[in-house]
Amino acid sequence: MTDLDSMNRVTVNGSVLQQNYRIIADSVPAGVDVLAVVKSDGYGHDMVFAARMFAEAGCRSFGVAEIAEGVRLRQAGIGGAIYTMVGFPAEQAEQLFTCNLTPIVFSLEDIDLLARTAERLERTLDVHLKVDCGMSRLGVMPHEVERCAGTIAQAKGLRFGGVLSHFAASDDAGSPTTAESYALYTKTCRSIENHFSGIRHIANSGAVLNFPETHCNMVRAGISLYGYAPDGRKDSGQINGRMLQPAMSYTTRVVQVKDVPAGAGVSYGHTYTTRRPTRLAVLPVGYGVGYPRSLSNCGEVLVRGRKAPLLGRVCMNLCMADITDIGGVAVGDEAVLLGAQGDESITADDIAAWADTISYEVLCMLGKNNQRVLIE
Numbered sequence: 001m002t003d004l005d006s007m008n009r010v011t012v013n014g015s016v017l018q019q020n021y022r023i024i025a026d027s028v029p030a031g032v033d034v035l036a037v038v039k040s041d042g043y044g045h046d047m048v049f050a051a052r053m054f055a056e057a058g059c060r061s062f063g064v065a066e067i068a069e070g071v072r073l074r075q076a077g078i079g080g081a082i083y084t085m086v087g088f089p090a091e092q093a094e095q096l097f098t099c100n101l102t103p104i105v106f107s108l109e110d111i112d113l114l115a116r117t118a119e120r121l122e123r124t125l126d127v128h129l130k131v132d133c134g135m136s137r138l139g140v141m142p143h144e145v146e147r148c149a150g151t152i153a154q155a156k157g158l159r160f161g162g163v164l165s166h167f168a169a170s171d172d173a174g175s176p177t178t179a180e181s182y183a184l185y186t187k188t189c190r191s192i193e194n195h196f197s198g199i200r201h202i203a204n205s206g207a208v209l210n211f212p213e214t215h216c217n218m219v220r221a222g223i224s225l226y227g228y229a230p231d232g233r234k235d236s237g238q239i240n241g242r243m244l245q246p247a248m249s250y251t252t253r254v255v256q257v258k259d260v261p262a263g264a265g266v267s268y269g270h271t272y273t274t275r276r277p278t279r280l281a282v283l284p285v286g287y288g289v290g291y292p293r294s295l296s297n298c299g300e301v302l303v304r305g306r307k308a309p310l311l312g313r314v315c316m317n318l319c320m321a322d323i324t325d326i327g328g329v330a331v332g333d334e335a336v337l338l339g340a341q342g343d344e345s346i347t348a349d350d351i352a353a354w355a356d357t358i359s360y361e362v363l364c365m366l367g368k369n370n371q372r373v374l375i376e
């Protein structure tokens with residue numbers, strides 16, 4: 001790689017991230033913390049940048065997937081609690097102590113390992129225990145909680161900092177499983193009251209928006225901090241009348257404008273045939289830089305403030321937009337694939353709907369595969 005700029009760029013607006021943080025922090029009762037989930041490179045927004053923005057807005061708790069991410073945050077000077085959410089290999093356990101990261105644990109083996117490591121290093125460590133309350137993903141089953149809790153409580157070098165779980169369907173305000181999971185979670189917490197009086201947390205963005213009764217001592221907000229509601233609906237991303245705002249946009253430049261006759265096959269496989277003499281804008285964007293191939297023949301981009309449909313397959317580094325009805329397009333013009341131009345805009349939810357996925361994946365894929373411009 002050289003340091004020459006790409007024609008494609010993701011722009012992240014830090015003040016929008018901060019505004020989203022404040023909307024969420026203002027919406028939870030005083031004393032309830034907002035943990036900013038910054039895993040997966042801050043959902044593609046640049047993990048260190050996003051964490052710094054949230055920290056400046058008052059955030060003191062962060063969530064990452066693996067230890068390496070937590071170490072990077074510490075090296076970048078991020079303070080507060082940093083939770084590792086998906087476990088760790090035994091040989092990295094020491095790093096938790098040296099970087100003061102808070103592991104979320106879900107097995108007796110890990111608890112034992114951490115207890116032994118704490119003793120050996122003569123240090124102490126906060127641990128949070130994860131319980132599976134119906135998602136069938138990470139976490140000990142409720143019947144194993146008592147034993148794990150007892151082991152943590154008895155370990156000299158471990159502080160029992162919290163008990164958490166996760167919702168499977170809180171993005172749906174009508175989901176019956178959310179109430180069921182929450183009831184199981186509170187019952188489980190009560191069953192270990194003799195060992196534990198730390199932080200209870202279960203709410204993700206869906207529960208931040210839809211289930212205020214589940215906010216406990218802390219909420220773990222991810223997608224909402226980046227400006228999107230987890231259910232993919234624009235009107236869902238609103239808290240107390242304040243709209244969450246997307247912080248990421250994605251733009252490129254037109255590299256060729258060309259006229260093809262009616263009946264021309266467009267792109268690989270000729271999956272589109274022009275029905276009229278057609279003017280195409282060729283864009284240097286494709287699945288190689290995280291723009292989904294499933295947008296073939298169904299996505300839209302903005303050129304000169306107007307919507308231009310994609311024709312034919314999205315290639316690895318190229319795609320074609322129909323600009324027949326948009327006058328004056330020239331090579332070098334900006335095209336917006338995500339974000340606003342003129343009076344029009346395209347959201348990650350729009351792209352996700354076209355590509356049959358969710359905003360989360362769109363943001364991760366675009367953010368991690370393109371040059372990013374970070375604006376404070």
Ligand SMILES: *Cc1c(COP(=O)(O)O)cnc(C)c1O
Binds near residue numbers: 037166221224
């Ligand atoms: C990713 C994640 C979150 C955040 O989920 P959102 O839907 O983005 O708010 C919360 N908790 C855990 C354990 C996670 O893995």
